[in-house]
Amino acid sequence: MDFQSLPNFRAVVPGKLYRSAKVDNVTPDDVDKLSSLGIKTIVDLRTLNEYRGSSAPKLLDDTFQVVTLKAQDRKPHPPELHFTVKEAGSHQDKTHYFVTFVNGQFFKGVLQRKPWYLRIYIILTMILAWLVDTVLRTNGEYLRKVASPILASKDQGMFQLYKDYVDLSTGSMFAG
Template identity: 65%
Template sequence: MDFESLPNFRTVVPGKLYRSSTVDNVTTNDVEKLSSLGIKTIVDLRSMEELNESSAPRLLDDIFQTVGVEVKDRKPQAPEIQFTVKDAASRQDKRHFFVAFYNRQFLTGTLQRRPWYQRVFAILTMILAFLLDTILRTNRKYLKKATVAIILTDKGILQWYKDMVDYSTGSMFAALSILTDPQNQPALVCCKHGKDRTAIVAALVLGILGRTKQDVIEDYHKSEEGTKSLYQMMYNDVCVRFGAQESYLWARKETMQRFLEYIDEKYGSVEAYLLSIGFSMEDLEEMRGNMQG
């Protein structure tokens, strides 16, 4: 299905799960198209702060309830998920969940894996940025830039993906739990561009279902075409605003290939990774059944 205002849209699991870029800009015509798919749930991998920065029309807010998701780590038990309705809407059965992948757990993890001198430099930079924002009253402009500089590692996009699976484990658990619940299907998973955070979740879902690595790689690579209309915006957001390499805008096959190899090398398999973040074997079997219908 083609959307005029929803780039990078495609099917992950027919009738169960779709993926796309942000839904903030969806037009009235595309609201009707989404309705025809019967989508009941949107799992948005942005933070509420990212949402609040958007000046888009956000027509879906009139239909889908906005729900904030908080995850509490309880190792060795599974994480605890808490839901807070931020904004009610006309449909009680349609919900737009926000599961932030770039949270304190993620930032702490990416700092801790670095050499001590890089950690000290990053912390000092963030303190200085905070002071500048306070003095200049810039609504955390410099702190955001300093934080994103830590998230978008100078080691490139592959390390960024590795950091997501290693340190956004609570958010990963929450997103997959919501998406694979039959009461929430059909569902749509998205982030800002639908290329990176969304790609990791889609890859794990396909991995749960036993799809081949080539299937996962091909699905990822479709974002090269799917984000063409977004490329200038992505360049401004990522490269100009935060000084990241242009390679962060790509969705090359070799990136996903090496990412999947990393999952196998570090965790053993996608299944083993999911077990490590809080799911049980019974959970995985139920998730497969729910996704396969």
């Protein structure tokens, strides 16, 4: 099925599991196409703030209940999850989950790999970014811009970032 507003949409397991990029830009025509596929669950690997910060129309919010999954910062066995309903849509049988991989445990793990002087620099940079966001009320926009290059540092690369997601965000992985 061809979707104009869903980049990279494709079947992973035909009839059961699909993947795509940002669902917040979906058009009314593509909402109908998604409904015809019987999709009832969306798992979004962004934070709710990232999603809400987008200026896209977010038409799926009318039909999918928006839920944020927050895992404990430690590696839980089994996971202790806190489900927080942020906003309810008109259909309770359809859910849009937001699973956050970048939590306190993730930051601690990434920082532990850095030399002490870089740890201090990173912590001060993050505090400054948080203060700027607080004063300007930018909903974490500046902090996200500062955090991304720190997390995917040139010395480690994207492969290491994805490995860190698996190694350091176990609680979030169980939530998904």
